[in-house]
Amino acid sequence: MHLPLNALRAFEASARHLNLTRAAQELHVTQTAVSQHIRKLEDRLGKPLFRRLPRGLALTDEGQALLPVVVESFGNLQRALEKLGDTRPREVLTVGAVGTFAVGWLLPRLRDFQQACPFVDLRLLTHNNRVDMAGEGLDYAIRFGDGAWHGTQADRIMDAPMSVMCSPALAHGLRTAADLARQPLLRSYRTDEWTAWFEAAGAPCPVVRGAVFDSSLTLAEAAAQGAGMALLPVKMFARELQQGRLAQPFAQELHRGAYWLTRLQSRPATGAMTAFRDWLLAQASAGAGGSTGTSTSAEKLE
Structure with missing residues (x-):
């Protein structure tokens, strides 16, 4: 008809x-x-x-x-x-993101970016916070730290305070920081995090003998399955907390760094890079009260 x-x-x-x-x-x-x-x-x-x-x-x-x-x-x-x-030619943009940020924050907003910047052909790679931007051909790398990486310009995306997380079953028996001494303390490759958390909590740090993980994603999954306690960035695991897969037994947080959008100083910004940066920082500012900034370093190595 x-x-x-x-x-x-x-x-x-x-x-x-x-x-x-x-x-x-x-x-x-x-x-x-x-x-x-x-x-x-x-x-x-x-x-x-x-x-x-x-x-x-x-x-x-x-x-x-x-x-x-x-x-x-x-x-x-x-x-x-x-x-x-849209007469703009499609531009390829290759972004390497630490897996925790990619899964916990970026992927839920990816559809919004695609609608806002349809001319950008995004290539998203994940890493465990160690990248070779030139060798991997990355336009941007999103990573966790203090914003000081050799030869890079870094824009602060958001702070990432960490807190103790575990399975809901293990959380029931926890009343004070001292109770953690009875549990395996799962570790990341940043070896001093538990010591710093206990210091901030005003409690002595027990001997740390838990398994070591190179990714917060696997660390979080191990904690959710009852393997022990994990220090994780709360903002990246809000979904797991809401779903009840993870529990946060203590309010004490550890501030050790932020997520940064980094690019080589020698890499001129393309239209796709500018569009992604503007969108990313606007999204982060809207959700975190505007905690963004810029850092340039030519001295401190990762």
């Missing part, structure tokens, strides 16, 4: 306003033209779409069934035309 677009547009506008006059004003045609389009559409369908009232319109059951389909179809058509009308 051939259904003319003008008739469907007249139907959609009239259904939205429930008024022929306002629909005609929006479409820049006469009220008579809108009414004729609707009549033709109803004749083709063999069903009434509106009930004419003294002061407007009301959708019939058939009209109510048709409206969401028409709205979705026009929306899909508009988005397709916008993509075709």
Whole structure:
């Protein structure tokens, strides 16, 4: 069945306003033209779409069934035309991100970035905070630390305070920091974190003998499965806390660094790089109260 677009547009506008006059004003045609389009559409369908009232319109059951389909179809058509009308050439952007940040923060927002910057062809790689930007051909690297890496410009994305996390079952028996001495203390490659956390909590640090992990993702999974206690960045595991897979038995946090967006100082920024940086920092600022900054280092090695 051939259904003319003008008739469907007249139907959609009239259904939205429930008024022929306002629909005609929006479409820049006469009220008579809108009414004729609707009549033709109803004749083709063999069903009434509106009930004419003294002061407007009301959708019939058939009209109510048709409206969401028409709205979705026009929306899909508009988005397709916008993509075709974007004359900017697609640019490849290669970003290496520490896995914890990629999974815990970036991936849930990836669809928003794709919609905001459709001309960027993103290549996302993950790492465990050790990268060779030149050797791996990275435009950007997102990593955790103090923002001082040799030969890089670094933009602070957000602070990442860490806290003790474990399975809910293990959390039930914890009342004070001293109770942790009875549990395995799982470790990252940053060997002094537990010592620093206990110092901040005002308690002596027990002997740390837990397994060592090179990724916070595997460290968190081990904790969720009951292998012991883990120090993890709270913002990156908010979903697991909400789902009840992890528990945070103590409020005490350890501030040891932030997540940074880094690029080589020798790497000129492309349009795709600028778009990604602006989007990323805006997202982080909106969600974290604006804790962003910039650091440049040519001295301290990672």
